[in-house]
Amino acid sequence: MIQKTEKQALLDWEEFLEGIRNSTPVDINETEEEKAKRIAFLEKEGNEEEWFKYYFPKYSFAKPAKFHVESAKRFIYTKRIAQSRKWARGLSKSTRRMFEVFYLTFAKKFKTNMLLISKSEDNAVRLLSPYKGNLEANQRLINDYGVQEKPGSWSEYEFVTRGKCAFRAVGADQNPRGSRLDELRVTIIVFDDVDDDEVCRNPERVDQRFTWIQKAVLPTVDISGDYRIAFDNNVIAENCCTLRFAQYANDDETVNIRDEYGKSVWREKNSEADIDDMLRLLSYEAAQGEYFNNPISKGKVFTEMTYGKCPPMEDLPFVIIYADPSPSNKDKPSLKSKAKNSCKAVSIIGPLNLKYYLYKCFVDVTTNYTFIEWLYAARDYVVQQSKGKVQVYVYIENNTLQDPFYQQVLLPLIFEIGKERRDVLGVTPDDRDKPDKYFRIEGTLEPLNRLGQFIMNIEEKDDPHMKRMETQFLSVSPQSKTMDGPDSVEGGVHIAKNKVFITDEPGNGIMMVKRKTSSKRY
Structure with missing residues (x-):
């Protein structure tokens, strides 16, 4: 049964890679001069969204919203940023972050040594898999920036490219120390889906987790170097690591599924009908927590109403x-x-x-x-x-x-x-x-x-x-x-x-x- 599961996992992974390959065709008739001119255009400052769209067409099926574009620029061009994105479900937190990390790595030649932190190691591996899959199978990245997969340094938990860029998945409360790549300390930390409902119900566990973040994770960056720290999580509880990190961030943003005028913040992807259909399936409490960054927990003053x-x-x-x-x-x-x-x-x-x-x-x-x-x-x-x-x-x-x-x-x-x-x-x-x-x-x-x-x-x-x-x-x-x-x-x-x-x-x-x-x- 275990072998069958492992076999099925391999088949699923190959299918995933094949989808990336098929979505990133290259022009085999393009000359070197045309190729250099195209890359120069895509890498030109101000064309970040064009770069994202060209190299990741599979994910770029909807035009980005204004908040996407502005947040990406801040993350890319601020040399020491601690960015808190309290974006609602369905606003592409993880995907956009991958775009930006790869843009820094390839277009800006940033020395990437990245930790992806999540609530568990399995979850961190799952969130890191699109990075690994695109480095292996994205034909456009490979065509323009070379083969990335490096034999002997390539696992689902950690991988190092031939250009000496490293990516590592770390579960909450694991030891992130020892993440140095030669002389290079960690340069990018992405916290994605770190908060957990069970943990957030226990204030002591929230204290422990945030203490781990501050004492074990954040100091892995070089104090005198350039680094990017990102915390991507909608607010799921009144006491959570997301809100605590936001107090220290120098770039803190909250985006709900609908804007201050009651309209979809990302109309190119989420229509009003789409939002209504989903909210109709959820209780008021669930909708507020997942889509409006307003978690509602049961109080003790009113236990029932008459x-x-x-x-x-x-x-x-x-x-x-x-x-x-x-x-x-x-x-x-x-x-x-x-x-x-x-x-x-x-x-x-x-x-x-x-x-x-x-x-x-x-x-x-x-x-x-x-x-x-x-x-x-x-x-x-x-x-x-x-x-x-x-x-x-x-x-x-x-x-x-x-x-x-x-x-x-x-x-x-x-x-x-x-x-x-x-x-x-x-x-x-x-x-x-x-x-x-x-x-x-x-x-x-x-x-x-x-x-x-x-x-x-x-x-x-x-x-x-x-x-x-x-x-x-x-x-x-x-x-x-x-x-x-x-x-x-x-x-x-x-x-x-x-x-x-x-x-x-x-x-x-x-x-x-x-x-x-x-x-x-x-």
């Missing part, structure tokens, strides 16, 4: 529509980012008999225009459900640092959409000086949820927005970066509590008393 039937809206004393434009607290919006996307939330909250009902919500990464459309949709929903028989209050979070954004971006959109509808929405800015988001949500909403006094509309349970709201509640923690939905609920509940005090008094029904502001309360 769903139930909401009372008729006309029975409520009033309804609060609360909108969180995000960012908030430490992540303040700037006027420069007014057109960009962020996770935003609108919640429709109704209080009755000491309970707070979340009738409907809108929670998603979206534009400011859509966010304001949500506000109008929320008001329409209340009017329809209550037949116009309940008072509606609409609030938008607007602390001191957000005020220019509210005045210069959101208000004009409110009037623009209102003018189109011939019905301008009345909105009150919530200028409360809020304490930390996590502590607000925990202090205000956790007791209500635990006592069954915060109820989410059972009729909306399968709505994507309500699902995202529940996911964000269940992931609430001091480290969580995605709490915009719960934050909007907290804002609405806080206003409701201060607007009316509800008591059950026989014969008197419901009494509404305006609460006096206390200087000792937030």
Whole structure:
């Protein structure tokens, strides 16, 4: 059985090599003069993408995006770079890196002594195999730069070319020492798929792995030489080596599957339909981690949410529509980012008999225009459900640092959409000086949820927005970066509590008393 497996592996490898050979034909009638002229053109600075496309047509089936081109130039032309690419799945992290390493090796005559580091040795070997395969079988590389395979120094774990360029696969926590090639120390380190789900669940193991990276791997380069260090991994956990390395990188970039305008960042390869089809197969948590560099882990504050039937809206004393434009607290919006996307939330909250009902919500990464459309949709929903028989209050979070954004971006959109509808929405800015988001949500909403006094509309349970709201509640923690939905609920509940005090008094029904502001309360 083992022999059969080894035989099959050899057959698969030969098939892989044959695919490379077939995809890289050369012009046998090309003269030496024409060949030299072509190579000179391809190697000319500014023609890097032409070089990639010519030598790797098998991989270059889609035109590169702008972020691909700019990142490649920085990696190639920065003599000492520590580059962090937090690119989403499907954005060609590993393939692009191979292009760049080979460009340095052949076009720039860089003395390559490379370590490819991954979460395991097997994974490192797998990721290094395209390098080995192209050095063996890429007819265009061989035709222009000579035969690369060197007998006696050629294994799947480590290989040295005839031009004395070395490539070695190293699994996490293995010993990378002794990677010197004659007098040449390591000149390129590529970390690819180093973070592991199991390891990231244990903070001590993450500490150990990153300590290994800093103490055992990084010092393999020559401190006074030219070197390239790359860390290619989407962010899979709130505590991971990827985020830690980014703190030390002198070139740190985060690219999600969709840009700040909600469009595919690589439209030439990933269409909107392609992205939608994939996201439809994934939970909100999985999609955020794999495609938006926003890992969501289960918190301990809210372990489960309560769903139930909401009372008729006309029975409520009033309804609060609360909108969180995000960012908030430490992540303040700037006027420069007014057109960009962020996770935003609108919640429709109704209080009755000491309970707070979340009738409907809108929670998603979206534009400011859509966010304001949500506000109008929320008001329409209340009017329809209550037949116009309940008072509606609409609030938008607007602390001191957000005020220019509210005045210069959101208000004009409110009037623009209102003018189109011939019905301008009345909105009150919530200028409360809020304490930390996590502590607000925990202090205000956790007791209500635990006592069954915060109820989410059972009729909306399968709505994507309500699902995202529940996911964000269940992931609430001091480290969580995605709490915009719960934050909007907290804002609405806080206003409701201060607007009316509800008591059950026989014969008197419901009494509404305006609460006096206390200087000792937030």
